[in-house]
Amino acid sequence: MQQDYPLDVYSWVALSLFLLVIFFVVFPISIPIPFSKRFPVIPFIHSSRSQPIKIPFNLATTPFYAIIILLACRCIEFKVVVDGFVGSEGIQPYSIMILFYSLAYICVSLDLTGFVEFCAYWFSNKSGKNGKKLFTYFYILFNLMSAFTSNDVVVLTGTMYYTRLANIKPPTAFLISEFMAANIASMTLYIGNPTNVIVAQAYNISFIKYSAWMLGPTIVSIVVAYIFLRIVFRNPKFIPQNVDPPKRDPKSVLRDKNGAIFGIFLLVCCLVTLMATSFTSIRVWVVTLPFAVVSLLRDFVHDLLEKKKTDNEQKNKSEDKEVEKFESKKDTVIENVEGKRDTVESNKDTIVENVESNKDVVIENVESKKDTSIDVESKLKNKVELSDSKLDHQNSTTLTVLAIENISKSSQNLESSSGQEQVIVIDKGYSDFRKEETGSSCESLEIEIQEDPENVSESRCFSFKHTFPTIYMVFMRMPRSLLPFSFGMFILVEVLSSLGWISLFAKAFSTLTPSFIPAVFVTAVISIILCNLLNNLPMTVLLTRILQHPNFANADHVNESVMTGCLFALVIGSNVGQNPEGYEIAGWILAIFKMEPWGNAGGFLERVPRADI
Known part of the structure; x- marks a missing residue:
């Protein structure tokens, strides 16, 4: 049960920071840090030396700046931050965010099909x-x-x-x-x-x-x-x-017929399960989260299969191109080999002629040596002459065999040299081909990098985008900044409650709602106005905490009908008045089409630049 806390200096500091957060949410700015161009390049923080580092004060960051200041000034304890995250009085911010993003993933994934x-x-x-x-x-x-x-x-x-x-x-x-x-x-x-x-x-x-x-x-x-x-x-x-x-x-x-059928079936099953479990005490986020996981797994498998299919198609195309280029290189190589073969044959004939002529010279030398040996042999015994003549005959035979072997070796050397030249030509052609392929792939990679320069600095993100494009696009289209903003505002509302402001607001709200009809009207109007200042999520948390406070809930005039009327008026106001981006949309319409005021409608649009009408 909530208690009344007296206001003190810390209460006013917290309220001032809360209002300052609202201002920067409506009018976001970025403050550059002096001399930050000299800092090293840091991914996601300082991606280029040509631009200074800027401190953003926007939807996602400003609430946490205020929380850090409150903790540093000892205005609040860390337990308040934990309560703002985990929840109190039946409101669980983390479960709300899980529910929201689970359904958002299913719906955005269905839209991408x-x-x-x-x-x-x-x-x-x-x-x-x-x-x-x-x-x-x-x-x-x-x-x-x-x-x-x-x-x-x-x-x-x-x-x-x-x-x-x-x-x-x-x-x-x-x-x-x-x-x-x-x-x-x-x-x-x-x-x-x-x-x-x-x-x-x-x-x-x-x-x-x-x-x-x-x-x-x-x-x-x-x-x-x-x-x-x-x-x-x-x-x-x-x-x-x-x-x-x-x-x-x-x-x-x-774009994905099977994915569309699967997404519709999954969404219908999720709604039916929610209706079936509404009679139990099962939390809603426990029901929706598994369906979101199933949708994520389906997108994961789909992206892997599509990537494998695309890689196979590209591989087949590259192989076909490689075969075509290799065939063209092969014809050139064959022509070169045929020319070398003719040269080898002509060189072989020349070598044979040279060897034959050398053979005659060798034989003449052998015969002259034989005559000289005969003169010497006449002085020797007949037994020695016989052995010498056999020896000369063996020498002449050996020389003839060596000459013939030289012819064969010369021919083989020429053929091997031509074979080496053939290999060199083939290797050269293949290296040129690989060089061309590498160059073309590098050019395509440069084109891809130029198309998406934000992801070049982070190779992992770049790889993830091309491996899982569906999952990447779903996460890019989901309202990512809403998560830190919502948690930050949940915590700030808890801070206001712990410092006495909720009890004061509950007394004022009780005064404004004396009966059923004023209660419904006042709740709806206040919620619509606050939606355009706080965003609908923190506004709903703030008014819900006010309606739950004993200063309102235990008032004499607040019965069950008044409380029910306030609750559903709050629901209507939070839906009709929600607008995180309405200012930009309305301004864009007026600027692009130069819309002239037409009766009451023109003035009506001019008076509500921050509302979704």
Whole structure:
């Protein structure tokens, strides 16, 4: 049970830092460090000497700066930080983040298969050239997608379709309807938005009970919003009578048909399991996390198989090119060998002639020596003469044999030399070929590096991107900065609670909600306003802690109906008012299309630059 804590200096320091964090979240800046160009290159921190190191004050970093300052000033204890991470009063920030990112991975992975584009083209083809039908069909499509997948997927896909593919100028009405559908339909299911989970966890609301309470208000809101849109954008300038949308076979945009079927099946199984386990005490994140792991493993196997297939195709192509180049080199080598062979044959004939002529000279020398030996032998005994004559005969025979062997050796040497030349020619051709192949591969590698210079500094990231492109793209499209921001704001809300601010806010909130109708109205308005200042996640945590505090929950006028009305008004406000990037979207629409004010709608858009309408 929460207690009342008196305000002190530390309380005001914490509140000042909290407001400062909100300022930098709305207006992020980066402060360069002087002389940081001289620092060595550090990946992810200082990637180039040409630019100084900058300290970012933005969505992801500013809350942690404030927490570090509070710890350094001894304003809070480390236990407060732990409580902000682990949770208290039934709210578990880590489980909310696991649930959110598990579902986000499944939905983004499904989107990368081309399923959402398939649906967009299918609805576009069904509408024909009727602008009003196209507007209505897409409004229905985006409501269904936002209810069962993710409003981030709706905004990303719809914005790309309207601004790049559809021939609708200006697409203002279609974009505004997309934003409204994305924010309203996310109230339908328990898992449609992390803020729904926060409220449901804090008050132990099951999946079925939540859907039963919110299904009716969501449908009514969708219908009312559609009527409002048709009235505001009644000018044919915004919803033209005839349009010329791109005609394309929806099946042609399915990049991974099997992956789309698998993703839909996995998402349906996840929703059915959530409904089945809503009657038990199993945490929602325990249900959704295994499905996200299965989706991750499927993408992992798919990327490995695709890479293996691509490598085999490239290997076969390179082998074919190598064979073609080797065949061309082979013809040249054969011509060179034939020429060398003719030279060897002519040299062989010359050598044989030289040996034959030398043979005659040798024989004449032997005969002269024989005559000389006969003169000497006449003075010797007959026995010695006989042995000498045999010896001379053997010498002449030996010389003849040696001459013939020299002819054979000379021929063999020439042939071996020609063989060496042949090997040299082949090796030279192959080395030239390898040199050409290496050069071409280096050029292709340089092209790839130039296409994505951010990943060149990190070879591991570069390799991961090309080995697992699906997983890489899913993680790149997921809201990564939301994780540190959410945890930081959870901790800061816990800090405000520990320093007495939550009890004070609970007293003020109790005064503003004397009965059921004012309670619902005040809660919805305050939550929508705070959504555009704090972001919907920390706003929901803050108001939930206020509603849980005894100063509000135990007030005399707060009964069960008032509490229930405040809870679901908080859910509606957190969904309708959510907008982490609405300022940029609204400003982009006004700047690109130079939208002129048209009655009330023009002034309405100008007054809410930070809201998703």
